[in-house]
Structures are given as structure tokens and as C-alpha cells.
Amino acid sequence: MGEDVTVNRNFRGTGLAGLLLSCLVLAGCNSTDLSTPDVTNARAAGFVDIKPGSEEEFILNVGRRIYFEQGSAVVTDEAKMTIVRQADWLKKNKGWLIKVQGHADDPGSESANKALSTKRAEAVLNALADQGIPRKRMWVKGYGIERPVTDCDEITCKSQNRRVVVNLREEFDASAPGR
Structure with missing residues (x-):
């Protein structure tokens, strides 16, 4: 019985020390350190100075991918919203080829x-x-299955490959007809 009392006292002492340590740590967390910047809403690295009319602006703010249902080439209502945003941007930035x-x-x-x-x-x-x-200003190129974004068997994963990507170009390339 004497051993139980000793173990109990040691445990209680450890528990109080742990509680005291926890309180000290939490008290430190409650202090306001204004020198630490809030990075939650900071821009991603590499995209600090996005210039209006740039390819980066198009990719990040407009979107260049349009997805399709399996076996279909029909533009969905959701895709139409992306196309309207793309067209609005392209009207303002007439120097780009597509x-x-x-x-x-x-x-x-x-x-x-x-x-x-x-x-x-x-x-x-x-x-x-x-x-x-x-x-x-535009031309098409069909790649089929040559350039998958992802290689997987799941239907939700494969659907990422059923897409059209609107890429900005400064000049026509070899795939442009009549060029």
C-alpha cells in the first residue's frame, strides 16, 4: 500500500508540472506578435507581379481549361462561362494569338x-x-491521348484529360493551317 501512495504522489507532481508547462505554452500563444506577417492570403511564389494582359494573368484570373463529358464535344453551360471570361479578356488583349x-x-x-x-x-x-x-487569331490542334494530365484508371481522374486548353501564343506555330 505504501508503494501506491508514492506512485500516486509522483504522478500528481508530474501532472501538475505538465499542467503548469501547458499553461505557460498557451500563454505564449496568446501574445500578439505583430512582427510575424500573415502569409495565409499571400500570393504564390513566382506570381508576385502579375502584369495586366500577361499570360500569367490569363492563366490565374481567367482560366484556360475547359472540360468535356466522356465521348462528347458539346460545350457545357459551365464551360460557356469560362469561354465568356476568356473572350472578354482576349478582346482587351488583342495582341495574343490563340x-x-x-x-x-x-x-x-x-x-x-x-x-x-x-x-x-x-x-x-x-x-x-x-x-x-x-x-x-485562332487555330486548333487535336492531340488525342498524346498529352495526358494524369495517368490513372478512375473515371474522375480520367475526366481531367477530357479537356481543351486555350493557349496564348505570340506567333503562329507549325500546327497553324496555312502558316
């Missing part, structure tokens, strides 16, 4: 996926043209 790149990750052959990715790119190009972007 390469509309289609991608696929759908069942079927490589040639079927290439044709589907081209149809997706053409659908986005047509939607941008309907918003007032001159066709002479």
Missing part, C-alpha cells in the same frame, strides 16, 4: 480520340468566335 488544344482520354482507338479532341478544340474555337474573337 492555339486551342484538344485532348481526350475516352474509350476507343487512338484515331477516334484524335478526331474527338479536334472536335472539342473546334467547338471551343467556334464558341470564342461567337463571342467576337476573330477566327484569324
